Amino acid sequence: MTTSRIIGRGITNLLQEDNEMLTGSLQVNEISNVTEIKYYDFNVTESDQQGYQRPLGRRRINSMANGFETSIQNGSFLPIPTSIILSDRGVNYKVTKDGTIDLISGRFKIIDGQHRTESFKEVVNRFEHLVNFPTNYMPVVILCIEKLDLTAEQKIDLEIQHFTLINETAKKVPVDLALHLRSWRRNNIKDSYLTKAQINAVICNDVVDKLNDECKAWNDKIIMPAMTKYNREQCRLDETKIHRRIVKSTSLVNSLKPVLFTLETTVWERSNPSVESKIKMLFSVVNAFWAVIYDRMPEASDFAKDHVLLKSTGAFSMHHLLARLIRTMSESGSFKKADFAKFLKKDILFLNSSYWLSNPEDGIPKGEATKYGNMSGFKELSVQLYNQINNEQVDESELLSQFD
Numbered sequence: 001m002t003t004s005r006i007i008g009r010g011i012t013n014l015l016q017e018d019n020e021m022l023t024g025s026l027q028v029n030e031i032s033n034v035t036e037i038k039y040y041d042f043n044v045t046e047s048d049q050q051g052y053q054r055p056l057g058r059r060r061i062n063s064m065a066n067g068f069e070t071s072i073q074n075g076s077f078l079p080i081p082t083s084i085i086l087s088d089r090g091v092n093y094k095v096t097k098d099g100t101i102d103l104i105s106g107r108f109k110i111i112d113g114q115h116r117t118e119s120f121k122e123v124v125n126r127f128e129h130l131v132n133f134p135t136n137y138m139p140v141v142i143l144c145i146e147k148l149d150l151t152a153e154q155k156i157d158l159e160i161q162h163f164t165l166i167n168e169t170a171k172k173v174p175v176d177l178a179l180h181l182r183s184w185r186r187n188n189i190k191d192s193y194l195t196k197a198q199i200n201a202v203i204c205n206d207v208v209d210k211l212n213d214e215c216k217a218w219n220d221k222i223i224m225p226a227m228t229k230y231n232r233e234q235c236r237l238d239e240t241k242i243h244r245r246i247v248k249s250t251s252l253v254n255s256l257k258p259v260l261f262t263l264e265t266t267v268w269e270r271s272n273p274s275v276e277s278k279i280k281m282l283f284s285v286v287n288a289f290w291a292v293i294y295d296r297m298p299e300a301s302d303f304a305k306d307h308v309l310l311k312s313t314g315a316f317s318m319h320h321l322l323a324r325l326i327r328t329m330s331e332s333g334s335f336k337k338a339d340f341a342k343f344l345k346k347d348i349l350f351l352n353s354s355y356w357l358s359n360p361e362d363g364i365p366k367g368e369a370t371k372y373g374n375m376s377g378f379k380e381l382s383v384q385l386y387n388q389i390n391n392e393q394v395d396e397s398e399l400l401s402q403f404d
Helices: 028-034 058-074 114-126 152-169 175-188 196-214 232-237 239-243 249-265 275-296 312-329 337-341 375-390 396-401
Strands: 005-007 009-016 019-027 084-087 092-095 101-105 108-112 137-143
Touching (some): 019 028, 137 152, 175 249, 196 249, 249 312, 275 337, 312 375
Antiparallel strands (some): 005 101, 019 137
């Protein structure tokens, strides 16, 4: 005799254009015991294929589980309102009058939410002190596929259609917007519980905001969240806009991380200033550095679209260079415009706008900097820039290792 089990609560029937589904909730410990994941098997023929899920990312699962544990412990846990999507293919069950499921046999197939369900299991297995977590209810939607008049293959295909629709149409929050939202949280919510990496990203993000508003070289050159490039009509009415809003804020944020890291490991190594102080000083240092750069070659900024100085090439290579200069200047502890001017002398090759020229006219060749088009190239270029300042050859591997 088969023994059934009662699971869930608030289970109700829902119709969409004659397509039936169930909505409600299952306890964390129930989800682990009554669901299964069907993985795509690359070792079988298409006709024998039974699964469609991607392999689990263990690092992601561990990160999610650790995040749940940390947030529950410090009181910042956010409810999980998004439903886990299941299919009832191959499951024998009944919905009771009490809004529960009388599960007789089989396991519900996970269509969306496999990492969430596995991270729930990880929390239960690893963090026994979270005694209430297994009894939390999580929202679920169960697609009623089993009773449809379809072949076994057609039922699998219907799950695949839902799986691909969910994963192909889902769009992540843009990185630049996420950074600004974190910045808002840090500035407005006392206990925002951001990680060290998130705080550093927020610091760099706030500095990028200030650069776009207050730095002469970067003023209105950055595409901030909710902004777009100026369109043709706007550029026709004001030709200077052709050379503005040319680089995304996320590129600038990432390019500043080596500068922040160098300040933390040299100037701030023992002082541990507040986040506000770090933002203020990082902006002051970066602004002073670019003030000299702008004085030396204003054309590369004023006509930014025709040069790579204010694009990823220049941002990353120049900020790697700046990080190296900070290390060199850290003993004095002074990072004013006049201090940088001592290193950034007028006769240095890369302080000529032609070095960064990407859109030449009348047979003029492209600048040397345009030869470098990826992250490793940007680091290599920064070594070349530093060598020009010192008029000597620095050990490239030693210099690059500082930012790995």
